[in-house]
Amino acid sequence: MRLLRTAPFVLLFLSGAANSQSHCGVGETDYFSCETSTKRKVASICGNIREEENTATSWLQYRFGRLEKIELIYPNNKSGSLKKFEANNFIKYGTVSIRFINGDALFDLTVSTDHEVDGEKIAGSSGITVTLNKDRYFNIPCKKVTADRLTSLAMELERRNGQTDFLYQFLNRPPK
16 A cells, blocks of 8 residues: 655644534545534535556545535546646645636635744634635635545645646636
């Protein structure tokens, strides 16, 4: 089994976070699950990433909605889905971000731990930011989050996809 290279200080990603509910099923890895602050909705990144280089059998999906009724699945087709996600791991700020573009919306799922910048203590947080049509933003905070595998997912996406910039692509798309 190939071990992912991880910095020791990011292994314990969210200390004290309670386990949240998840849309991920048996045999799927729950990389991120967030119980939102309102309306009992859950956001999850579920997947099954194989260790081998061939990604034909590896996949990721974002799922959002109530546990009894999923409202959004992205992408619908699991084949080639790893290329539809990008990751950023900002170690200095204790932050991991996973992004994807779905139509006219950019989704950014972010988890940050308590950290210090220039002597200022900053409390950790987690949530989802949805940018619509480049000019409208919605923030969906998480009240409970499970993200202990998010750092390894970010590193694996960076390893497989290289450096990507979905935010730049999204903001610089020609208008429809």
